Amino acid sequence: MVSVSVELFLSASDPRPMYQQIIDQITTRVMAGDWASGQPLPSIRELAATSGVSVITVKRAYDELERAGVIATRHGKGSVVAERTDHARQLLEAGLAKQLADTVAIAAQLGLDRDALHQRLDAALDAPSLSSSKE
Numbered sequence: 274m275v276s277v278s279v280e281l282f283l284s285a286s287d288p289r290p291m292y293q294q295i296i297d298q299i300t301t302r303v304m305a306g307d308w309a310s311g312q313p314l315p316s317i318r319e320l321a322a323t324s325g326v327s328v329i330t331v332k333r334a335y336d337e338l339e340r341a342g343v344i345a346t347r348h349g350k351g352s353v354v355a356e357r358t359d360h361a362r363q364l365l366e367a368g369l370a371k372q373l374a375d376t377v378a379i380a381a382q383l384g385l386d387r388d389a390l391h392q393r394l395d396a397a398l399d400a401p402s403l404s405s406s407k408e
Contacts, residue, residue: 279315281324291326295334300343300364303354314344314352 283294302308314335315323321331335352338344341364346352380390 279320279323281320283324283326292330292334292337295320295324295326295331296337296341296364297368299334299338300341303343304362304365308354310354310356312354314354316351 279299281295281298283291287294289297299314314320317328317331317335321328324331335344335346339346339352342355343364344352345355377390380393385393
């Protein structure tokens with residue numbers, strides 16, 4: 274079986290560390306069903322070379338993905354998409370919960386009440402970038 278094509282869009286201007294960007298993008302593809310269970314992933318060295326990041330960065334991302342149950346690694350055989358992807362969903366849910374908690378904390382610092390925060394969330398949901406991705 275040929276490994277999946279991993280074209281990642283990593284950005285130095287993104288506030289998330291590179292390893293987290295890798296984790297998020299791989300998790301998203303697994304959750305979307307773009308990559309089937311058992312599908313091989315590129316080697317750590319291959320992904321580092323194609324993404325322009327260090328081997329250590331990719332290794333950290335793969336280690337986190339394995340701990341989260343998104344991928345499985347077999348020594349000497351490489352990494353594959355895990356058979357059970359409900360762990361990937363749990364990882365995304367945890368990420369969303371953290372983002373929401375951070376948002377609530379920032380809203381409190383700004384002095385926004387519940388209604389004002391709801392209005393901002395509604396506006397963000399209605400933004401053209403989100404509405405076009407729903408279709």
